[in-house]
């Protein structure tokens with residue numbers, strides 16, 4: 001499936017963002033977006049490859065811009081990171097996501113949440129304090145929250161990032177390395193991180209069954225991760241063929257259109273209830 005980039009989507013190219021005029025208007029648009037309720041969340045199931053039960057929901061932000069229409073996160077998250085806007089976005093995602101998780105759990109749905117955080121969140125705001133306060137506010141146990149962090153976010157300021165990750169870990173929050181394989185991949189460094197999960201980027205997963213290089217990368221990543229006591233989740237699983245290969249390789253979890261696209265909260269709830277009954 002090709003990435004949706006053309007029709008129907010606003011065309012914020014990187015170049016546009018860089019030019020001051022557009023950059024400024026995007027920045028003020030982003031600032032307004034939180035206050036004016038233009039963001040909403042979708043949830044994508046993370047399933048166990050052993051029995052296809054749903055382990056968790058990854059929270060994915062969506063922006064409905066009043067005039068430009070739907071703007072995909074790949075086009076505004078990097079800009080939000082550059083400008084510092086990401087901090088208020090992350091606060092909003094945590095608050096809204098955890099409130100939804102609390103509602104699901106109160107309704108009897110046993111679920112956990114995976115939430116993406118960025119470099120700036122790790123080094124420029126007191127993420128452990130923020131997470132602690134929001135877990136308390138929603139009455140959610142720390143073990144039901146997993147934060148996804150990229151390698152590059154950690155490598156930008158390793159000392160600071162490690163301090164935040166350690167504090168979150170001590171609180172009982174789960175931690176996951178996101179987009180694994182796309183960054184610097186310092187394996188020596190990974191050993192020092194208090195993470196429980198490693199997510200293999202979909203660029204290595206999507207054609208796993210057709211490309212021997214991808215297959216070898218994924219196989220060795222799973223071996224290494226298991227050796228270090230980490231669970232492995234594969235992103236971007238679109239076919240039964242890839243899912244079967246991953247299961248053979250011993251991969252623990254998977255996400256992708258094969259199982260479900262990201263869904264609105266009510267659709268996710270219905271999906272999870274149906275999956276449980278199946």
Ligand code: C2E
Pocket residue numbers: 001044059060061072073074077093116117118178179202235236237238255256257258262
């Ligand atoms: P990611 O963390 O790697 O998230 C996985 C992306 O893959 C999502 O794109 C998801 O919709 C997409 N995806 C899931 N299954 C499949 C599949 O089978 N095939 C294909 N082709 N794609 C699949 P999305 O939602 O557009 O998000 C893009 C990126 O934006 C995310 O990549 C993440 O880095 C960032 N992002 C999204 N929401 C948030 C957020 O709340 N906070 C932060 N900091 N970043 C976010």
Ligand code: CA
Pocket residue numbers: 058116148178179
């Ligand atoms: Ca992610």
Ligand code: CA
Pocket residue numbers: 178179201202235
């Ligand atoms: Ca990815």
Ligand code: CA
Pocket residue numbers: 116150178179
């Ligand atoms: Ca990511």
